[in-house]
Amino acid sequence: MGFELNDEQASLDVLNNYVDYQRASGEDWSLDQDESGQICLVKEEEEEYWPSATAALENYAYEIADMARSAYAMDADSTHIDENGEKIEGWHTFCTLTLKDMEYLGVADAVNRHQVPQMEREFASSLLRHELDDRYRFHPGDCSKLYGYMAKNGIDPEILDSLVQTKHLMQSTDPYGREGYVFVGTDGDKVNCAKFVSFNDQKGFSGDLLGSDYRKGGWLVDDLSRDKAGILVVCETPVDVMSYMGILKESGKDFRNVTYLVPGPEELKARTISDLCKEKGIQSVHVFVNEGGPLTHNGRGINYIGQKLLKGLEGTVKAKIYLPEGCRNWNERMKNIQRGSQVIGGKQPVRKNRSRGEAR
Secondary structure, three states: OOOOOOOOHHHHHHHHHHHHHHHHHOOOEEEEEEOOOOOOEEEEEEEEEOOOOOHHHHHHHHHHHHHHHHHHOOOOOOOOOOOOOOOOOOOOOOOOOOOOHHHHHHHHHHHHHHHHHOOOHHHHHHHHHHHHHHHHHHOOOHHHHHHHHHHHHOOOHHHHHHHHOOOOOOEEOOOOOOOOEEEEEEOOOOOEEEEEEEOOOOOOOOEEEOOOOOOEEEEEEEEOOOOOOOOEEEOOOOOHHHHHHHHHHHOOOHHOOOOEEEEEEEEHHHHHHHHHHHOOOOOOOEOOOOOOOEEEEEOOOOOOHHHHHHHHOOOOOOEEEEEEOOOOOOOHHHHHHHHOOOOOOOOOOOOOOOOOOOOO
16 A cells, blocks of 8 residues: 655644544553654654654554554444544544545545445445455465464364365455455355454454445355255354354264354344345254353353344244353364364263273
8 A cells, every 4th residue: 555645734633643542542642743843752651753744654654544444344433433524522442533534544445334334235346346356465376374274273174175165265465464364255146245364363453344245144155065954053253153164064964055144243133134044045043152242141141132133033933042161152162072072062071981090
């Protein structure tokens, strides 16, 4: 991404908003400009001097633009802009850029992320297609990092093969040089959602690609096999989907004939699920939630949103919500099953026979 930074006042405005964000996040930052135009940026006890606001912004432009895009991509309550293009006071949870700031940095198109519900379906699809075709680099000939990363999470290579071959999973480099994978959902023969997840677990960056359309509920995977079991499995994350596929494989069942859904950032509505089931000929819905997820109450039971979902599906399809017994999420559950410390469908750990003298 290139930046044409040639306006001293606009550069100063962006820097001031960036410093405001850092201060709202608890950081001891400040910004001063003397009569000559020199900038002094204080970060905690460290001082940086720049000959101008534009020169200072050039050093931080990539980071600030990345934050602005990510705020929309992750649907965070963050960059809130009113109809006049001004930031709404009180929202400082991620990045407080105005629309004018974002236009100056060349990232104003990120606001389209929140306009998707009002977009024509074809326009949203073309935006997403542009992201996938022109902004993200894919590595179809070398998925070694993808397979290595997923192996650490216990994901079976056969499952990865199925998702890679159907282009639901791709090793990728995002526009800022981060390596990771893109998880793609489809609606028929069209891509409707895509999420980038970095391989760097410490930073843990993930974000939805511009133009992702959640009108079908989120990321849909239903083309791994022509034979269908009439079952919809809903999981909170792509790794949870792959983990449940692994549980099915461990139990000797075919993971390919199930339809999978990873919900988008909005609340999962019963009407959305029932319409999807009617369209796909699905009779049974299984929702697999994680500890602390949007449908659970303190990780111990199903909350009001989950109960409302089940209530709304009554009379249309059979539906049930499952918690990962004794685990925080379904990836942990799958790993325990693989190790033999839990059984499929059982609540109690497997008690292995020990020989005399073996440590307990």
